[in-house]
Amino acid sequence: MMSIKIRATAKQDSVTVKALMSHPMHTGLQKNKKTGEKIPAHFIQEVNCEHNGNNVLTALWGPAISKNPYLSFKFKGGNKGDTIKISWVDNKGESASEEAQIR
Structure with a gap:
């Protein structure tokens, strides 16, 4: 099950957002230990964060993310x-997407 856990905290004039995303992130170069066949690439390409409907972060990722x-x-x-x-x-x-309230 792929999911996102978010914690957002306000301190003074900024908000710190921490997110843990559940995803296998296969590069396409790993091999299945039992069959020896390559595992197909399967990785997150784009992450977006919105604050009250306004985009505050867009991250473009590739297969090198853990x-x-x-x-x-x-x-x-x-x-x-x-x-x-x-x-x-x-x-x-x-x-996948998830919402949280700033604490």
Whole structure:
């Protein structure tokens, strides 16, 4: 099951967002230990973060990102109680999104 866990905290004039994304992140170069066949590439390509509906971050990723990636960043202008939404799309067209309140 692919999912996103988000924690967003407001401190002074900035918000720190921390997100843990559950995803296998296969490069396409790994081999199945039992069969010896290459595992097809399967990785997150785009991550977006919205604050109250406005995009505050877009990250374009490739196959070099580790399994179950962790993302942390800060932005200005958020307040406690505001909504943060993080979503991603992978190279197979699969996607996930999650919302959290800023604490």
